[in-house]
Amino acid sequence: MTHNWNTIRDEVTQYLQDLIRIDTTNPPGNETRAAEYLASVFKREGIEPLVLESAPGRGNIIARLKGDGRAAPLLLMVHLDVVPVEPDKWEHPPFDGKIVNGYLWGRGALDTKQLAAMELMVMLLLKREGKPLARDVIFMGNADEEAGGKLGAGWIVQHHPDLIRAEYAINEGGGFGIEFLGHKFFTCQTGEKGTARFTMRTRGRPGHASQPHPDNAVLKLADAIQKIGAAKFPLHVTPTVRVFFESVAAKLGQPYAMFLRALLDPKQHDAVMPRLPISESMRSMIYAMLHNTVTPTILHAGTKINVIPSVAEAQCDARLLPGFSADDLLRELRPIIGNHVEIEFQDNTPGREADHRTPLFETITRVMARHTPDAPVLPYLVVGATDARHVTKLGTRVYGFCPMFAPMDELDTVHGHNERISIDNVLFGTRVLYDVVSEFCSDTR
């Protein structure tokens, strides 16, 4: 079937504008309004959606296109909430959905209402053409991802798993183009890191601040934090990351290929890392892809300026590579901070890694080779966390793939000021996603 992509571009852009204009800042969320909006579009097109609230105002929407059941369903998932804004820091208001010079501005334009609009559009196109499907295609727009997903994907997995049970899911987290040493690549997220948040606590002798002594909880905590900042954690190369760098090396050729392979070698890693001619944000991302990390974020100590407190605490946000536990992290942390600092873990979600050698990944690669022949698709480890952590509990293979040409400085507006997406990207993502879903779901392998 031939499509009029100019008309489709305008239509999907309108959906994205409408979604941006519905303020779903979390907290408080109010995702029900966005869910109801999507429901009205689905209903208009003859698709009967379900809107389910996990709490007042915290709406989730699920819609399904039936296949003939020869293959297991594909889930198109996306979160509808966004992070807060500082509106006075924006060049164009964050909830107006203004289009300026080919860019649509607003909170959620890249994280991740653009994917909601694209997935919606794909569902509508499949429905309109009455395409015979071998798999059900399920759409899930959910609440609360930005606060951990307990009232969104986590809630659906717990209370309505049968509504979203699928073999594969397409989610946020990958799909963007990156430029690396002059070569273009696209990512497809096949893994993400886990979390292990903990409190680090030191104790000492209380006393009057006029008589300083070294057994001071604040000084001990500062010492531990300083050591974490200066430490080199051990290098770990997970399968996804190995394939990622080896594919990049293969495309780049020498001399960079040698550098990239050295990056994965524990003996050479530290020497090579600072010499790579890449941006600092890329460098810190690569570090995080290859190490468990610990970031102190919140400090607590003392109540009065002239009293030495007996306890000092730091909250630390640690991120674990797939395959590593909180105990593994502790084994790496102890030699750095010593044995006298108390560590108390609060939460621990393991990382995950899905095999990329699957029919869906193959379809993505094949489709992208048509759309961007010079930019191969690489399996990719996301260093943050997404709703994939909930949905993988149902045995679903989740790939992060929202296709976009996105230079790093545009991606840096995610969670920052002036978030925006080019209209070209809205169309590109929709076209690619449509091809992937329609080819994968009419495929009968």
Ligand SMILES: [Zn+2]
């Ligand atoms: Zn997001």
